Amino acid sequence: MNEELFQLIWLHGLFDMDQLSTTSGLPLSIVNRGYHNHDAGPDFLNARILIDGTLWFGQVELHINAIQWQQHQHHTDKAYNSCILHVVLDDGFECLRQDGTPVPCLSLKNRVRAGLTEQYDYLKFSSAQIPCNKALPYISQVYIRQAIDQALVDRLERKSQWVYDWLQSSNGDWHTVFLAALARSFGFGTNGEAFEQLALNLPMLEICKSENNLHKITAILFGVAGFLDEAPKDVMHAKLRQEWTFQQQRLNLHSLDKSLFKFMRMRPGNFPSIRLAQLAALLQNFQQLLHGLMNVNSIPSMLNLMDAELPDYWQSHYQLGIEGKQHQARLSLNARQTLLINALVPFLFVYGKHTGDENYCVKALDILQKLPPEDNRIIRDWHDLGVEATSALDSQALLELKKNKCSARLCSNCPIGIAVLTSQL
Template sequence: MNFPEDFLHYVWQFRSFDYSELQTSAGENLEIIHPGLLNRNAGPDFSHAKIKIGDTLWAGNVEIHLKSSDWLKHNHQNDQSYENVILHVVYEHDAEIKRIDGTLLPVLELKNRIAASLISKYENLFLTLTDFPCVAQIGQVDRLIVDSFLSRTLVARFEEKTLAVNETLSEMKGDWDETFYRFMARNFGFKVNALPFELLAKAVPQNIYAKHKDNPLQIEALVFGAAGFLKDKFTETYPQKLKTEFEFLQKKYRIKPLEASIWKFMRMRPQNFPTIRLAQFAALILKSNHLFSKIIEIKKVADLHTLFDVLPVNDYWKSHYHFKKEAVGVKTQIGKTSVDNILLNTVALFLFAYGKYTDTQFYQSRAIKLLESLPAEDNAITGKFLAAGVQIENAFASQGILQLKKQYCDQKKCLTCGIGIKILKQA
């Protein structure tokens, strides 16, 4: 017996055992009318079950253990919440159990009723040392089953991330635009510089930019100055103007600049230098201040892409990757891959979160459609599922895969995974 109690939960819930001519350990005929509902909280394992024992129909709870004596080990004999257990389902019956009132608890032993092939298949899944348990079987599972469960894991991923959105929204006193601005800023850092961008957003709230939306130089001065890049002496006209503007704005808004040293340049393509990203960030603020308000007004998913097209990045950056360092042929626009990343990780998330918050299905559906329009993510995790035969055609599927790996595969929760259950049923 090399399986946990959860395996018996699966066996009972899906009746994956020989239930012909069932009898209790006392020899009474037993019929399962309804196995009950799985309870993941405290108390008996299944509730609202209907069982016929002899000529009597019982309604109540079912408790499941590997051995009957586990009832005593778990101290259920002193717990009133187990008094309504109508059947004790065990793999091995090794002890007679009585309720608190002294009545004998009916027992169903499954030891000789579970197919050896099912136990073997479960053990192969659960004990595998591969990247995910069903790596050898998932490719043979009907695609409809896989896609259906990925839809579920995708929603779970959105709901999990929505908690962080709601937490920040609360800090922002319900201001969706400012909350979105904080998350988008972090996204602009693309992991390596995510934290500095987040700190920058906190240093200069969006409402400050709004007061200078008609003055590109002041917006750029606020961004680069607060980021800590205007502390040096400059000979070129553009950075010197930025420095002069920021010295005034810094005093006006009492801005405390970040240390430039927190921005990471090492082992990074020049196109992804934080200075270029900051120039693009300033241009996006210029083009679309209070961006989230514009996003929720857009009706077509395709139009969301246009928000990040043709940003008014200052021409200075066409010949610079950094202040004081000239370059040739610098691309100042955000690349398609980066735009897709922002649409995936921030825009889609906020459409879903806003839809949940306002109980508006339209925005949740638009978040899903947006993911369906974006290419699948290419990373180590999605690559392994692709190699195993899973079709991942868009970001909807790749996001579902990432949550599947995190929520089920990494925790070996094959018995509550729709794909794992299907594989076991094929035993």
């Protein structure tokens, strides 16, 4: 057994608590096991333990083997003088505090449920994508809901972090923060990193000031993305390149390496070039867009605001200078929903928290609750295991759970994992 499992056993009380006694034979009962200390010092703080009729209030230290008390030098450390109990698996060594007094010891040997170590190892070392897969059908919905809710909070906090970072680097300018959130989200996964780089290099204030100048905004987006470095292949390409040359000098802009953007194995409708054109179309009415998204509450109205019209050129081009068959160039419904989830929700959440106006946080959650769940391989895997996402709120949480807990084997920090360990499955 390792230290982590032993700590979990104490934390969640996964042992037989009937007729406990200290290793010296005094009757003992646990009033409160204390709270887990992740900093320096004893493992559990503020515990309450009744030993031979006296109630003790203080810290608890855990070791697999009692002798580790000495090996870790706790007998010379004043910080451990407040330990009221030493919990071990194997005893056989009397432990003294720095002040010379003995620490009462409780051994959990033969009190830990058989099979617990095997269950823990299975969750920790299984090669399955979702290690608790076999146990999931037997786990109460209460724990599954808890895991989903916890993962949702984790996701919102993780996604909020970069919004905060942007807020700081833009000196509190919410317009540029939302513009960055939007630009970054246009990578739609495959080109996420490239569009993040794009967002970092765009002249945000200039774009905010360029309302209704689609040509200029398009030239800046394509230019910064490195798409206007080549010789022009048609009139549109040439005009954009001319505008970019002017803006690049005027604003001292740098272009990225175009190879950052991936075209391979993508459907033409997802090409980064068409995404840049769609982003430009949205940004030409940026102030109106942001104002509208902040103030309307119905999902259809938000989706309408995101439904920007593109110039005819893009109905017959997926890339600059390369003519193809006619197609619909506007953002699909699915893409607009994804942008609401990835750009608007974290923005509103941080805006609400930062300004103290909780209504925006509620609105962020409401958007997730009202949007349909995403449909991707991970959500389908959860579905196959009987865990259904009924809204984007659920699917966002399940994506987070899989990415940051299941894949990292952090089951001991997950309500479902604890339910698996505490049950007799």
